[in-house]
Amino acid sequence: MKYSKKERQLLLQQTITDNPFITDEQLASKFHVSVQTIRLDRMELSIPELRERIKDVAANNFESEVKSLPIDEVVGDIIDIELDERALSIFDVGEEHVFQRNRIARGHHLFAQANSLAVAVIDDDLALTAHSDIYFLKPVKAGQRVISKAVVTSNDKERKRTFVTVTSTVDGNTVFTGEFEMYRTKGSEHK
Amino acid sequence: MKYSKKERQLLLQQTITDNPFITDEQLASKFHVSVQTIRLDRMELSIPELRERIKDVAANNFESEVKSLPIDEVVGDIIDIELDERALSIFDVGEEHVFQRNRIARGHHLFAQANSLAVAVIDDDLALTAHSDIYFLKPVKAGQRVISKAVVTSNDKERKRTFVTVTSTVDGNTVFTGEFEMYRTKGSEHK
Numbered sequence: 536m537k538y539s540k541k542e543r544q545l546l547l548q549q550t551i552t553d554n555p556f557i558t559d560e561q562l563a564s565k566f567h568v569s570v571q572t573i574r575l576d577r578m579e580l581s582i583p584e585l586r587e588r589i590k591d592v593a594a595n596n597f598e599s600e601v602k603s604l605p606i607d608e609v610v611g612d613i614i615d616i617e618l619d620e621r622a623l624s625i626f627d628v629g630e631e632h633v634f635q636r637n638r639i640a641r642g643h644h645l646f647a648q649a650n651s652l653a654v655a656v657i658d659d660d661l662a663l664t665a666h667s668d669i670y671f672l673k674p675v676k677a678g679q680r681v682i683s684k685a686v687v688t689s690n691d692k693e694r695k696r697t698f699v700t701v702t703s704t705v706d707g708n709t710v711f712t713g714e715f716e717m718y719r720t721k722g723s724e725h726k
Numbered sequence: 727m728k729y730s731k732k733e734r735q736l737l738l739q740q741t742i743t744d745n746p747f748i749t750d751e752q753l754a755s756k757f758h759v760s761v762q763t764i765r766l767d768r769m770e771l772s773i774p775e776l777r778e779r780i781k782d783v784a785a786n787n788f789e790s791e792v793k794s795l796p797i798d799e800v801v802g803d804i805i806d807i808e809l810d811e812r813a814l815s816i817f818d819v820g821e822e823h824v825f826q827r828n829r830i831a832r833g834h835h836l837f838a839q840a841n842s843l844a845v846a847v848i849d850d851d852l853a854l855t856a857h858s859d860i861y862f863l864k865p866v867k868a869g870q871r872v873i874s875k876a877v878v879t880s881n882d883k884e885r886k887r888t889f890v891t892v893t894s895t896v897d898g899n900t901v902f903t904g905e906f907e908m909y910r911t912k913g914s915e916h917k
Binding site: 634635637643650669 | 795796799801825827828830832834835837838841852854856858859860861862865
């Protein structure tokens with residue numbers, strides 16, 4: 536369906552409010568217009584580009600929520616979090632994160648994003664990784680954006696352990712998965 | 727047994743030649759003298775302190791040996807390596823590697839040391855981590871020195887995989903262990 540410019544801009548505003556992390560490419564495809572048209576729409580509507588929207592969300596909302604570590608110790612930008620349930624972060628792979636020789640991201644940076652998200656999701660003053668089982672499924676290159684999703688899967692109150700599954704994707708393809716067994720000082724209230 | 731100063735200095739020189747990584751404390755205990763005496767002995771014999779000895783060994787000997795990555799991309803200092811067999815590295819935990827709140831070393835730094843050693847030990851132009859199963863056994867604090875030992879345990883020529891076990895210790899206590907499944911471009915010549 537083709538919309539008038541006015542209709543499209545109205546729907547565009549609504550779409551971005553609902554999902555601030557939608558890309559210009561996805562919006563263009565949704566509204567059957569060019570990416571350039573979307574950019575012009577955004578400018579007219581004073582909607583910042585995706586990267587700026589992410590930074591705003593990351594900086595504003597989660598500072599006070601994360602308990603287990605100061606937010607500047609999280610590797611990547613947290614863009615959504617519900618303590619002891621789930622968390623989401625974005626990490627832009629730069630030249631400093633890759634092997635010089637083949638420009639493939641070094642494993643410990645992908646691990647750092649996932650591991651610090653597994654720490655951040657814990658609703659406790661102290662959370663430490665006890666065990667982790669991780670798979671590097673596809674090489675990630677400089678310039679790519681990695682989205683990590685952490686989901687709390689279970690709690691062992693007696694042993695004060697929380698189990699977290701982290702899945703990292705680039706453009707919808709899974710590049711890394713990890714199971715994290717987290718030690719915490721207090722048991723979880725949940726589950 | 728108590729030695730004369732001359733005997734002790736002779737044996738001291740020999741001991742350090744045999745094991746450049748022995749500490750002043752270990753030497754003091756071995757020769758039943760104070761650490762201060764060992765320091766004076768070393769000064770008289772112009773033997774640099776342990777840290778300097780390690781840096782010398784690390785910088786001089788392994789640049790040309792490691793094939794899978796440039797040596798400056800290894801996290802920690804490699805102090806011994808035999809490709810496709812074993813490798814040893816030292817990593818000094820600094821303030822930049824710990825959580826501000828409790829000064830416990832962050833997991834991804836211990837992982838980085840172990841993982842880059844598992845890459846370095848591979849006798850191949852390309853080695854990538856496919857899977858890793860890791861345990862954080864004891865908290866490591868700022869100021870501590872972590873010694874990682876990587877041992878190649880088996881090869882799967884058909885799948886071009888090499889399996890490496892890494893054990894990291896602080897003062898002889900195991901703080902981290904990891905099993906690494908490494909992908910390589912060529913199969914190993916060994917085993």
